[in-house]
Each structure stands twice: as C-alpha cells, then as structure tokens.
Amino acid sequence: xxxxxxxxxxxxxxxxxxxxxxxxxxxxxxxxxxxxxxxxxxxxxxxxxxxxxxxxxxxxxxxxxxxxxxxxxxxxxxxxxxxxxxxxxxxxxxxxxxxxxxxxxxxxxxxxxxxxxxxxxxxxxxxxxxxxxxxxxxxxxxxxxxxxxxxxxxxxxxxxxxxxxxxxxxxxxxxxxxxxxxxxxxx
Numbered sequence: 001x002x003x004x005x006x007x008x009x010x011x012x013x014x015x016x017x018x019x020x021x022x023x024x025x026x027x028x029x030x031x032x033x034x035x036x037x038x039x040x041x042x043x044x045x046x047x048x049x050x051x052x053x054x055x056x057x058x059x060x061x062x063x064x065x066x067x068x069x070x071x072x073x074x075x076x077x078x079x080x081x082x083x084x085x086x087x088x089x090x091x092x093x094x095x096x097x098x099x100x101x102x103x104x105x106x107x108x109x110x111x112x113x114x115x116x117x118x119x120x121x122x123x124x125x126x127x128x129x130x131x132x133x134x135x136x137x138x139x140x141x142x143x144x145x146x147x148x149x150x151x152x153x154x155x156x157x158x159x160x161x162x163x164x165x166x167x168x169x170x171x172x173x174x175x176x177x178x179x180x181x182x183x184x185x186x187x
Contacts, residue, residue, distance in 0.1 A: 004035070006182050009072035011041040013079040013090030013115075018160070020116050020152040021078045024171070027162045028076060028114075031172050036179045038076055041068050049095040062096045069097055069105035074182050075139075076175075079115040081126035091133065098137045106137040110185060112178040114147035114171065116155075122148030142181055147174050 010028060012021040029038045045061035053059065058066065069075065079086055097106045113130055115123030127148065134141045147170050149155065155164035162168065 006036050006073045006179055007071065008032075008036060008038045008074045008076050008178065009041055009068050010038045010076040010078065011043055011093070013043070013077070013087040013093075015044050015089055019080065020118070020156070021080045023156065023160065023162065024114065024116050024149070024152070025076070025078045027168065028078070028171050028175060031168060031175060033172070033176050033179055036175060038175075039068070039072070041065060043089050043093045046089075046093050046096060049092055054099065058096070065093060066097055066105045069109065072109075074110040074112065074178055076112050076114070076178065077130065079113065079123055079126050079130055081115065081117045081119070081121065081123040084125040086126045086130050086133070090130070094133055094137065104137065106134070106139045108138060108140055110140045110142070110178070110182050112142045112174055114149070114174055116149035116152035118151060118153045120150045122150035124148050140185070142174075142178060145170065145173050145177055147171060 010025050012019060012025045014021045025040055032038050046065055047059055079090055098104050111134060113127050115127055117123050131141055149167055155167050157163050
C-alpha cells in the first residue's frame with residue numbers, strides 16, 4: 001500500500017448544528033486510518049444553484065467548495081434522509097460541483113457514502129438517490145461497504161459523544177476500503 005497521504009474532503013448533507021450526520025463525519029475524522037486525512041467542509045454558505053448567478057461567476061463559497069473537491073483525492077459524503085430522499089442542501093451542492101463538463105470537480109472523483117437517521121431504514125433510499133445523482137456526474141462511487149446507520153440517536157450519549165463501538169467498526173471499514181480503493185485507482 002502507498003505511504004502517500006490521501007486527502008479526503010468530507011461533508012454532511014445537513015445544516016443543523018447538532019446534526020447526527022455532522023457528528024458522524026467528525027467521528028469518521030477521528031477514526032481515519034493512518035495515511036487518510038479527512039477535512040470537513042460546511043455546505044451552509046453555498047447559495048441555491050442559479051444559472052444566472054453562475055454566468056456572472058461562481059460565488060466565493062462555491063469556488064471554495066469546487067477547489068476543495070479538486071484538491072482532494074476522494075470524497076466522503078454523509079447524508080441524512082429527508083422524506084425518503086437526499087436533503088436539498090446536498091443536492092444543491094452537488095449541482096454546483098457538477099458544472100463545467102470536462103473540468104467539473106466531481107468528474108471521476110472517488111466517493112464513499114454513509115448516512116444516519118433516527119428511523120429504522122438507515123438512509124437506504126437517500127443513498128440510492130445519491131448514487132443515482134453521482135452516476136450522472138460520472139463520479140466513481142464505492143459500491144461497498146455500505147454504512148446505513150439506523151436509530152442513530154441511540155449511538156450517542158447525553159453529551160453528544162459517539163458511543164457505539166459496532167457502528168464505529170463499520171465506519172472504520174468504510175474508510176479503510178476508501179483508502180485501499182483510491183490507492184488501487186492510482187495504480
């Protein structure tokens with residue numbers, strides 16, 4: 001395996017400060033294997049996509065997001081599930097990052113997905129929709145392992161600390177698989 005550090009851009013499809021998905025992204029940062037560094041990107045400043053605005057030039061937050069994607073070797077997207085779908089904020093960010101045809105930042109970018117919900121379905125529908133969107137952007141989405149976290153509110157203590165060892169193992173496997181896959185794609 002390569003000893004070169006793999007920089008991963010991580011972002012959660014939730015704007016809520018105390019979002020479980022944002023907390024899981026922070027946990028993934030802590031669980032990263034040696035040689036994999038995840039940087040958290042906050043989507044809250046990205047405006048709604050508007051082609052008229054785009055024609056005037058990307059807003060600063062969009063430019064920062066696109067540059068962060070370009071500078072990373074891979075992405076880790078953490079999505080909640082809202083009404084059996086991906087949140088609008090996540091779809092909007094991906095719409096901005098898909099622009100530019102041959103120079104779009106998402107083009108051929110390796111991507112791992114995970115998500116959590118207080119419900120019992122574990123974001124299966126949101127992740128399926130996200131995968132469909134990322135096929136259109138010609139991104140390289142990992143097929144497995146899938147991390148679909150249900151009843152996420154039971155995985156944290158009253159102080160907001162992550163406590164579920166088994167879920168942590170699933171996240172660790174996802175990150176190790178992402179690291180191995182990026183190295184395989186490089187060779």
